[in-house]
Structure formats: C-alpha cells, structure tokens
Amino acid sequence: MLASAAQVFIRNWLVYKRIWHRSIFFGFLQPFMFLSAMGIGMGTLLARNPNAFGGMSYLEFLGPGLLAASAMQVATFESTYPIMNKIMWGRNYEAMLSTPLGTRHILIGEMGWISFRLATIATVFMVVLWFMGVTASPLAVLAIPVAVLSGVGFSAGLFAFTTTQENDLGFSWIFRFVINPLFLFSGTFFPLSQLPSALVALAWLTPLFHAVELIRGLTLGRLDPVAAPIHLAYLLVFAAAGIWLADRGLKRRMEK
Amino acid sequence: MSTAAPLVHARNLTKRFDAFTAVDAIDFDVQPAESFGFLGPNGAGKTSTMRMIACSSPLSDGELRVIGMDPRTEARQIKARLGVVPQIDNLDTELTVRENLEMYARYFDIPSDVARTRADELLEFVQLDERATDKVEPLSGGMKRRLTIARALINEPDLVILDEPTTGLDPQARHLLWDRLYRLKQRGATLIITTHYMDEAEQLCDRLVVMDKAHIVAEGSPRELIDRYSTREVLELRLADGVRAALNGKLDGLADRVEDLPDRVLLYTDDGERTLDELNRRAIPVEGTLVRRSSLEDVFLHLTGRSLVD
Numbered sequence: 001m002l003a004s005a006a007q008v009f010i011r012n013w014l015v016y017k018r019i020w021h022r023s024i025f026f027g028f029l030q031p032f033m034f035l036s037a038m039g040i041g042m043g044t045l046l047a048r049n050p051n052a053f054g055g056m057s058y059l060e061f062l063g064p065g066l067l068a069a070s071a072m073q074v075a076t077f078e079s080t081y082p083i084m085n086k087i088m089w090g091r092n093y094e095a096m097l098s099t100p101l102g103t104r105h106i107l108i109g110e111m112g113w114i115s116f117r118l119a120t121i122a123t124v125f126m127v128v129l130w131f132m133g134v135t136a137s138p139l140a141v142l143a144i145p146v147a148v149l150s151g152v153g154f155s156a157g158l159f160a161f162t163t164t165q166e167n168d169l170g171f172s173w174i175f176r177f178v179i180n181p182l183f184l185f186s187g188t189f190f191p192l193s194q195l196p197s198a199l200v201a202l203a204w205l206t207p208l209f210h211a212v213e214l215i216r217g218l219t220l221g222r223l224d225p226v227a228a229p230i231h232l233a234y235l236l237v238f239a240a241a242g243i244w245l246a247d248r249g250l251k252r253r254m255e256k
Numbered sequence: 257m258s259t260a261a262p263l264v265h266a267r268n269l270t271k272r273f274d275a276f277t278a279v280d281a282i283d284f285d286v287q288p289a290e291s292f293g294f295l296g297p298n299g300a301g302k303t304s305t306m307r308m309i310a311c312s313s314p315l316s317d318g319e320l321r322v323i324g325m326d327p328r329t330e331a332r333q334i335k336a337r338l339g340v341v342p343q344i345d346n347l348d349t350e351l352t353v354r355e356n357l358e359m360y361a362r363y364f365d366i367p368s369d370v371a372r373t374r375a376d377e378l379l380e381f382v383q384l385d386e387r388a389t390d391k392v393e394p395l396s397g398g399m400k401r402r403l404t405i406a407r408a409l410i411n412e413p414d415l416v417i418l419d420e421p422t423t424g425l426d427p428q429a430r431h432l433l434w435d436r437l438y439r440l441k442q443r444g445a446t447l448i449i450t451t452h453y454m455d456e457a458e459q460l461c462d463r464l465v466v467m468d469k470a471h472i473v474a475e476g477s478p479r480e481l482i483d484r485y486s487t488r489e490v491l492e493l494r495l496a497d498g499v500r501a502a503l504n505g506k507l508d509g510l511a512d513r514v515e516d517l518p519d520r521v522l523l524y525t526d527d528g529e530r531t532l533d534e535l536n537r538r539a540i541p542v543e544g545t546l547v548r549r550s551s552l553e554d555v556f557l558h559l560t561g562r563s564l565v566d
Contacts, residue, residue, distance in 0.1 A: 004365075099335060099411075100333075
C-alpha cells in the first residue's frame, strides 16, 4: 500500500524539485514581511496596553497564530485547483488509475505530499519566529507537527469537497465564506475575548481556532493543561473525518 | 477459432448509469494475439465497455473475465498487465516526455534501470527519441498520441486497449500511428481498439463487433461482415434535387438494395460498372457517379440505417 502511495508522492516531488528553492525562499520571505509589518510595526502601537494580549507582545501573540493560519491557507489551496486539475483538466488520476494504483494509494500519496509541504513551510516559519525571538520553549518544535496535522485536516476536507465539484466556481465560495472568516476570527490577529460570547462559542467549533491555540501554547511555553488535550483531540478527529470523506469522495468520483 | 483461453470473456456485460443503459447485455471473446475492434458511432457504448475491461468502471451486471481474472476483485493484478490508451490524452503535462514514461513505470513498480532501457526503446519505437527531454505541452496531437501509446507499453502488457486512438488527428499522423500499431500487432500483441472510422477498423482489426445503441449488432472479420451484409461493390450517385424527387421507381431492379442518403444515393450491386451502364441506358441524369468496393461503412448503414460519422 505505502510503496504504491509513495510513487504519487515521488511524482509530486519530481515536479516540485525544479522550483523548491524558490518555494523555500518565499517560505522565509512571507512570514518575515508579515511579522515585521504587523508584529513589530503595529505591535509597537499596541504595546501601550500591556495586558491586551495576556502579557505577550503583539509579535508573540501574532507569530504562532499566523503559522497556524498559513498552514490552513497552503493546505486549502493545494487541495482545490491542483486536485481539480488532476481529476478533471489534466486527468492525472485517470492515468494513474490505469496502472496498479487505486484511489486510496492516490489519496495517501497526496496527503503524504501535503504533509511534507506543510512540514517544510512550518519549519521555515518556526525558524523565522526563533530568529525574531518569539519562541520561548523547546516545545516550540512540537508546533510543527501540530501545524501539519491541522493542515492535513483542511487539505483532506477540501480534497473531499473538490471531488464533488464539476468546475472551480465552488472554490471562490469556500474561500470567501469559510477560509477567510476562519482566518480573521480564529484568534489569529486578536484575542477571542474581544468578540461577543456567541462568536467565541462558535470559534470553539471551528478547526483553525484549536490549531492557533495549540501552536501558540507550544511556541510560547504557555500550554493550558486542560484545553490543550481538547485542541489536540479536535484536530485529530478533524483530520480523520476529512481523510475518510476524501477517500469516499475520490472513489465515487473516479470509479463511475 | 483459437482454442486457447480468451484474454477477455464477456457474457451479458451491462453498464447502467442511473436510468440510462450504456451497454446492454453484450457477449464477446477476445483471443490472444488477435486485434479486436469495437466499431460504432459516438454513444454506442464502446468507451463504457473499454472502461469496464480496463477496471476503471465497475460493471453493473453480467460476467467479465480479463486475462482470466475478475475485475471486481482482482483489478490491481489485471491492471498490472494492461496497457491503456484513453480517448482523451492524459499525459502528465508537468513532466518531460521521458519522465512521463519513467514515472509511469514507477506506478507499475518497474525497477528504474529497466524503466530507463524500456523508455529508450519505446521512444525510438514511437519516433520521439529526439523529443525525450522536451515538455509534453508543445508536442503535436499525433506526437502526444504516440507518447501515450509508448506509455501504455512500458509494462510490456499482455493486452493493449486503445479507445479511438486516432480521433482528431490529421491523415498523416493517423497513418504514422496505424503503422506503429500494425508493427505492434506483428509482434504478437493483443489489441482492443474502438473506433468510429471504418478504414481504421479495416486496417487494424482481425475481428470486430459492430455496436449500436448499447448492443452488438454484428460480429466477424471486416471481410466476413462486408460479404454478409453488403454486396461486392457500391455505385454512388449524386443527383440534382429535382431529379431525385422525380425518381419514383426509376432505379427499381438496378441493384440488390438502394440506400437513399441525404447527400447521395447508394446502389448495392456486385458489378458497379454494369449497373452504371444500365443506369445510363435508362437515361437518368446524374451529377456524379462513383463505383467503389463495399466497406464497413456500408455494413453499418445496412445494419442500423445510419451513417457512422454524422
């Protein structure tokens, strides 16, 4: 099973290896610019109210949150247009399925690939955070697998959605009404305590919030012993459900 | 007929999509080393049949054995021994020509040194060795098809399935492709080809079935089918509209059978020239005439009352 799935991974690597250096470069540039502008620039203004972020500087608050949000964005993008292309436009999966590969090998290979991509992005991001003095605990290293786990959840969920689509119109809907609200209202940019309690409750139901909290706790060494296992459990269930749906979706789509 | 076990054995093979029946209880056998064709118009059920054989579409009903195995439970083992050339190209456009072959070999678990050697041979076979390091996208339609055929041969398949291999190609590219497929056939490969081109079926198929509206309507070698369902020759007439309207019965007795098509009238006869002489004696004014041998097109017309390519 894994040997076959690995070939799907290798195919992606074959394409990616031509551009990896560019990809890593932007992987550094993006968080560096964002954190400089928002974290340091805006953070200086926000520093007038030292308790606003629970004793953290704005850069400390924002950095880990942005890591979680970036993982979500990369994962969702990678599972929309590129997967649609492999299903419909370029028909890569049809070609693969004419070989001994089955839909499950494809899914495992793709999830393995997105995990690898997320791991490199999260590692680069973490290096930037460390460089900017944000990391405060050796546990920060564990934020990388958490970013991967939450990213896989988003990736698998979007993959499942993509298998049900006949064109790319649904993607802009997803980005507008799911991904962007999550990006803005999951405690990435400001503490949820600023929101009405109904919205706070809603945030607890959404995946990015749990990823942000867990990654922030690990990076800053401020893990909440009660909430942390809940965050982790949520993310595990989220990823498992996504993979289950994607597995069903791809089989249904390809084996007509 | 060969006594060896058939490579493909289908009984009552059926494919339904909700209320629509694409393939309706068809029977056929494909023998080793034969080149077997499915001839029929678009929508006849050819591609659905191909997809079931290729294990990419589950059968709705009936029995199907491919290389002695059951597609329902042994798809992986069957697919390891098939080569598939789909109707629409699905080459990996993000890889080079050579990478397309070598990556595909990996999906079959072929060791990379073996894959390299085979890729070299196949690129030469399909005359693409000079394009090995090029990307796929700039290749012409004919080149892409040839690469797809090379790709389908990378696992040295026991059975090669080609779904409309030359649709959309210009005549020169088609002839080059036919030549390659003919060589493949000479090497003893078993081919299954779908086509709506009768000349393609006549060139490439030892035996074929004619499909129409989800059914098989005839089976045999191209020669047998022509002998059975048509006359030796055909006299084609082009008539002015006025003449045509006033024909009523003037063609009676001239031929075994008359087909009245929108653009021409076909007279089925064993001796076209003699029929033409007779036509001239009757002084029917014609705009153009053509005497030709019967083809599978005529077989199809006789069986279904319609042309293959509309």
